[in-house]
Amino acid sequence: MGHRLPCVSRLLLLDGHSLAYRAFYALPVENFSTTTGQSTNAVYGFTSMLINVLRDEAPTHVAVAFDRSRQTFRTQEYAEYKAGRAATPSEFVGQVDLIKQVLDALRITHVEVDGYEADDIIATLTGQARSQGMEVLILSGDRDAFQLVDDRTLLLYPVRGVSETWRMTPEKVEEKYGVRPERYSDLAAMVGESSDNLPGVPGVGPKTAAKWLAAHGDLSGIVSAADQLTGKAGQALRDHLDQVLRNRRLNQLVGDVPLEVGVDDLQARGWDREEVHRVFDGLEFRVLRDRLFSTLESAETEAEEGIEVEGQALPAGEVASWLDRYAGAGSRTAVVVHAAPRTAAGPGEATAVGLAGAEQAAFVDLVDLGPDDETALAGFLLDPAREKVLHEAKGQVRSLEERGLPVEGIVSDTALAAYLVRPDQRSYDLADLALRYLRRELRLDDEPEAQGQLELAFGADDTAEAAAARSAMVHARAVHDLSLALDTELADDEEQALLRDVELPLVGVLRRMERAGIAVDVDGLQRLEREFADAMTQAQQDAWDAIGDDTVNLGSPKQLQTVLFDTLALPKTRRTKTGYTTDADALAGLYAQTEHPFLEALLRHRDKTRLRITAEGLIKSVADDGRIHTTYQQTIAATGRLSSTEPNLQNIPIRTEEGRRIREIFVVGRDGQGDFESLMSADYSQIEMRIMAHLSGDEGLIEAFRTGEDLHRFVGSRVFGVDPEDVTLEMRSKVKAMSYGLAYGLSAFGLSKQLGISTGEAKGLMDEYFERFGGVRDYLRDVVAEARRSGFTETILGRRRHLPDLVSDNRQRREMAERMALNAPIQGSAADLIKVAMLRTERGLQEAGLRSRMLLQVHDELVLEVAPGEQERVEQVVREQMGSAADLQVPLDVSVGVGRTWHDAAH
DNA sequence: TTCGGCACGTA
DNA sequence: CGTACGTGCCGAAG
Numbered sequence: 039m040g041h042r043l044p045c046v047s048r049l050l051l052l053d054g055h056s057l058a059y060r061a062f063y064a065l066p067v068e069n070f071s072t073t074t075g076q077s078t079n080a081v082y083g084f085t086s087m088l089i090n091v092l093r094d095e096a097p098t099h100v101a102v103a104f105d106r107s108r109q110t111f112r113t114q115e116y117a118e119y120k121a122g123r124a125a126t127p128s129e130f131v132g133q134v135d136l137i138k139q140v141l142d143a144l145r146i147t148h149v150e151v152d153g154y155e156a157d158d159i160i161a162t163l164t165g166q167a168r169s170q171g172m173e174v175l176i177l178s179g180d181r182d183a184f185q186l187v188d189d190r191t192l193l194l195y196p197v198r199g200v201s202e203t204w205r206m207t208p209e210k211v212e213e214k215y216g217v218r219p220e221r222y223s224d225l226a227a228m229v230g231e232s233s234d235n236l237p238g239v240p241g242v243g244p245k246t247a248a249k250w251l252a253a254h255g256d257l258s259g260i261v262s263a264a265d266q267l268t269g270k271a272g273q274a275l276r277d278h279l280d281q282v283l284r285n286r287r288l289n290q291l292v293g294d295v296p297l298e299v300g301v302d303d304l305q306a307r308g309w310d311r312e313e314v315h316r317v318f319d320g321l322e323f324r325v326l327r328d329r330l331f332s333t334l335e336s337a338e339t340e341a342e343e344g345i346e347v348e349g350q351a352l353p354a355g356e357v358a359s360w361l362d363r364y365a366g367a368g369s370r371t372a373v374v375v376h377a378a379p380r381t382a383a384g385p386g387e388a389t390a391v392g393l394a395g396a397e398q399a400a401f402v403d404l405v406d407l408g409p410d411d412e413t414a415l416a417g418f419l420l421d422p423a424r425e426k427v428l429h430e431a432k433g434q435v436r437s438l439e440e441r442g443l444p445v446e447g448i449v450s451d452t453a454l455a456a457y458l459v460r461p462d463q464r465s466y467d468l469a470d471l472a473l474r475y476l477r478r479e480l481r482l483d484d485e486p487e488a489q490g491q492l493e494l495a496f497g498a499d500d501t502a503e504a505a506a507a508r509s510a511m512v513h514a515r516a517v518h519d520l521s522l523a524l525d526t527e528l529a530d531d532e533e534q535a536l537l538r539d540v541e542l543p544l545v546g547v548l549r550r551m552e553r554a555g556i557a558v559d560v561d562g563l564q565r566l567e568r569e570f571a572d573a574m575t576q577a578q579q580d581a582w583d584a585i586g587d588d589t590v591n592l593g594s595p596k597q598l599q600t601v602l603f604d605t606l607a608l609p610k611t612r613r614t615k616t617g618y619t620t621d622a623d624a625l626a627g628l629y630a631q632t633e634h635p636f637l638e639a640l641l642r643h644r645d646k647t648r649l650r651i652t653a654e655g656l657i658k659s660v661a662d663d664g665r666i667h668t669t670y671q672q673t674i675a676a677t678g679r680l681s682s683t684e685p686n687l688q689n690i691p692i693r694t695e696e697g698r699r700i701r702e703i704f705v706v707g708r709d710g711q712g713d714f715e716s717l718m719s720a721d722y723s724q725i726e727m728r729i730m731a732h733l734s735g736d737e738g739l740i741e742a743f744r745t746g747e748d749l750h751r752f753v754g755s756r757v758f759g760v761d762p763e764d765v766t767l768e769m770r771s772k773v774k775a776m777s778y779g780l781a782y783g784l785s786a787f788g789l790s791k792q793l794g795i796s797t798g799e800a801k802g803l804m805d806e807y808f809e810r811f812g813g814v815r816d817y818l819r820d821v822v823a824e825a826r827r828s829g830f831t832e833t834i835l836g837r838r839r840h841l842p843d844l845v846s847d848n849r850q851r852r853e854m855a856e857r858m859a860l861n862a863p864i865q866g867s868a869a870d871l872i873k874v875a876m877l878r879t880e881r882g883l884q885e886a887g888l889r890s891r892m893l894l895q896v897h898d899e900l901v902l903e904v905a906p907g908e909q910e911r912v913e914q915v916v917r918e919q920m921g922s923a924a925d926l927q928v929p930l931d932v933s934v935g936v937g938r939t940w941h942d943a944a945h
Numbered sequence: 946t947t948c949g950g951c952a953c954g955t956a
Numbered sequence: 957c958g959t960a961c962g963t964g965c966c967g968a969a970g
Contacts, residue, residue, distance in 0.1 A: 591965095591966080593952095593964090593965055593966070594965080594966055594967080595950085595951060595952075595965095595966075596966075596967075597966095614950080614951075615949095615950070615951090616950065616951085619951085619952090620951085620952085621951080621952060621953080622952080622953075644952085644953085647964095647965095648952090648953065648954070648964095651963080651964060651965090652954075652963095655963075655964085671961095671962095674960095674961075674962095675960055675961060676960080677959080677960060677961095679956085679960060679961075680961095681960085681961050681962070682955095682961085682962080683961095683962065683963090684962095685962090685963085686954085686955085686961080686962045686963070687955095688954095688955055688956075688961075688962085689953085689954040689955035689956085689961080689962070689963085690954080690955075691954060691955080692954090692955075693954085693955090697954080725956095726956085778958090779958060780958095781958090781959075782958035782959040782960095783958060783959075784957095784958045784959095785957055785958080786957095787957050788957055788958055789958090791957080792958085853957085857958065857959065858959070858960095860958095860959085861958080861959040861960080862959085862960095864959090865956090865959065865960060868956090869960095896955075896956070897955080897956040897960090897961095898956065899956085
């Protein structure tokens with residue numbers, strides 16, 4: 039795709055020292071060291087740049103030039119050349135040798151010559167390459183290299199860290215400095231170069247120098263005309279003429295350095311895989327090694343081709359024999375479903391399936407399926423011994439079930455597997471996965487490559503049916519091959535087990551929960567919606583009255599800003615990208631300062647609007663059975679949590695009394711067998727804090743949970759040094775905010791903001807906390823350090839999240855990744871636990887022969903519908919199964935409530 | 946019509 | 957300058 043074909047030889051030259059220095063100062067040294075204490079930030083940054091340029095530019099020849107010593111002809115002429123530089127930092131020492139080891143492993147030539155600088159070597163090789171008609175790319179952070187740029191010699195000049203370079207063409211040099219590249223050294227001689235300790239002419243900057251060069255051609259022209267130069271700058275030049283000419287001699291690169299290698303010796307060779315592993319292991323560069331292998335190996339592979347598939351649309355009566363021959367027990371068969379479009383009445387019913395085994399694919403039309411074929415297909419789908427793989431199995435199975443074809447024996451879901459491999463992708467689209475893991479294009483329809491053998495099966499008469507069959511079989515082939523490829527991509531046995539024992543079985547649980555839905559008191563909901571709407575209108579009128587303007591749209595932040603900060607001239611709030619925030623926090627702050635009635639009405643309007651919209655959305659979601667059926671997304675949240683959509687039932691209000699009223703309309707309902715008795719809500723108390731106690735092994739926190747005392751009271755007594763009974767409500771709430779904040783990477787600043795206290799007080803609070811709970815402090819520090827080393831975080835069940843930004847040279851991104859690394863094991867382990875709890879609870883209910891069923895999951899809470907007479911037994915199952923989902927160093931506390939509505943079941 | 950930004954609900 | 961989500965509205969872009 040991106041890389042060029044090597045018709046013309048392309049030589050890539052790197053300035054090893056300047057790039058290593060760039061990297062050293064761009065990446066925080068404290069974040070890059072091996073367990074033995076060797077600093078590696080310069081090696082990391084250099085190697086990262088090297089990989090990027092190899093990937094993006096696909097050179098045919100490569101060399102890296104290094105300075106050998108500071109003694110060169112330049113220091114002989116001018117002792118102060120490059121003097122005044124700070125001594126080489128001790129952490130940098132030794133990294134250049136490590137870089138050379140990396141280069142050796144990659145079989146990239148590096149060159150250094152006594153008495154010359156890297157730039158001179160680069161100039162010499164550039165000259166040789168140009169005379170042979172090669173294109174040249176130079177990657178250097180030294181501006182002296184600008185003089186080498188021409189229409190076939192491009193300079194990649196790093197800006198901002200190690201991830202961004204400017205492509206310096208002659209035009210770009212001229213745009214930046216006002217002169218062509220061949221005149222850049224003349225300009226630099228006058229302007230000076232502080233990094234080389236070459237002083238410029240006082241009062242002469244790039245603008246003046248460029249103007250003179252434009253007028254007089256080059257530096258010698260300027261020298262000849264020096265007497266005619268006007269102004270102070272002209273006089274200054276005359277006064278410093280010797281210095282300018284000396285600068286010019288020094289910044290002239292040497293084009294004839296005696297070298298032992300020639301351009302032909304620099305041809306890119308295959309790299310030494312074993313040596314790469316050895317060197318990268320020693321450097322503890324796991325992320326970078328992955329990147330190296332994936333970028334360089336993909337460049338080596340052939341251009342992507344389409345999916346090849348062999349198969350046919352099965353004629354009537356042939357389904358059984360095809361299945362026996364190509365989809366027997368012990369082999370793996372991909373199933374891809376074509377479904378009718380989803381309607382208001384329900385999900386789309388399956389109309390056809392594509393199948394693919396190891397060898398052959400097939401297409402089965404379900405619309406006019408004969409009884410024998412139906413039996414054969416149904417038997418195959420239901421047989422757990424005949425292993426099936428699907429992509430996004432939940433929806434596919436749902437369509438098949440609608441068609442009366444239940445499925446058992448699913449051994450992989452390619453979307454779920456890909457999610458476990460890389461949990462923070464935006465989508466797991468089949469075509470994307472095929473490209474990424476199979477390096478195959480998932481082409482459809484008129485692409486001849488995808489047709490292949492299929493032409494034979496359908497002949498020239500390419501009907502719509504044939505196209506559908508082809509598409510289904512190509513997809514099935516992709517799913518089959520992907521499922522094998524993804525098996526090997528899963529990091530280890532633990533992740534395989536996570537897929538097999540947790541995520542895959544959960545698909546069925548979620549499907550049943552979605553199908554069950556939750557009953558709704560529609561009349562009550564409509565009354566509520568009206569009530570909120572009326573209150574909203576009233577609030578709007580009050581707000582308009584307060585400012586004497588009934589044209590302002592209170593829902594428009596832009597118009598609100600005009601009212602607040604122009605018309606009312608209130609104090610400015612926190613900045614956003616487009617202006618000043620009007621969020622509830624800021625408005626409340628303004629109200630506290632000014633008590634302006636508009637603010638009160640506006641906040642009330644916000645509240646009521648929100649509630650009305652929530653109620654309205656729920657009304658729209660009620661299905662014909664009087665219930666709301668959410669959809670759970672299993673591959674969205676990078677931490678491993680589920681999410682809920684259409685509608686989202688994981689963000690139903692609970693914090694305010696008014697909001698809680700919405701929970702009253704979620705009520706106990708009935709199914710085909712009759713009425714249920716109640717709703718039951720069971721949640722883990724302080725699950726994330728318990729996981730933090732477990733993962734950190736902090737004795738204080740573990741004791742807190744084992745004593746069974748109120749957690750925040752216990753922690754408060756330690757932090758404030760008082761007896762538990764003397765912990766005031768204020769102390770408790772501060773400690774509570776801090777405890778939860780810690781799991782998100784909260785800073786003292788953030789804590790102070792939230793609690794409305796000074797940063798100093800917040801800092802003191804955190805220090806005191808960490809003093810008392812040192813295990814937590816150590817854990818939070820170590821978890822980030824470990825993730826930085828390995829490149830990923832891990833949960834209790836081995837769910838990984840990769841965080842390459844932990845080594846970003848961009849501070850914002852790096853610190854964001856650090857907070858993610860801190861939070862992911864905690865939030866993710868909690869997600870692991872509740873998923874296990876769901877599996878066990880469903881199995882427990884089933885084994886106990888109970889009709890009661892699970893309806894909702896809200897991260898740490900399960901909502902169940904309890905059948906008459908089953909309450910006690912259901913509670914026992916739920917407590918037991920949720921409580922034993924994992925064996926932690928602290929008990930898992932489950933609290934249970936029961937009631938007619940979700941609100942009443944809260945506790 | 947599409948999309949980014951804002952605001953806000955939950956754990 | 958606290959993590960993870962989904963949704964609705966506005967207003968600028970198309």
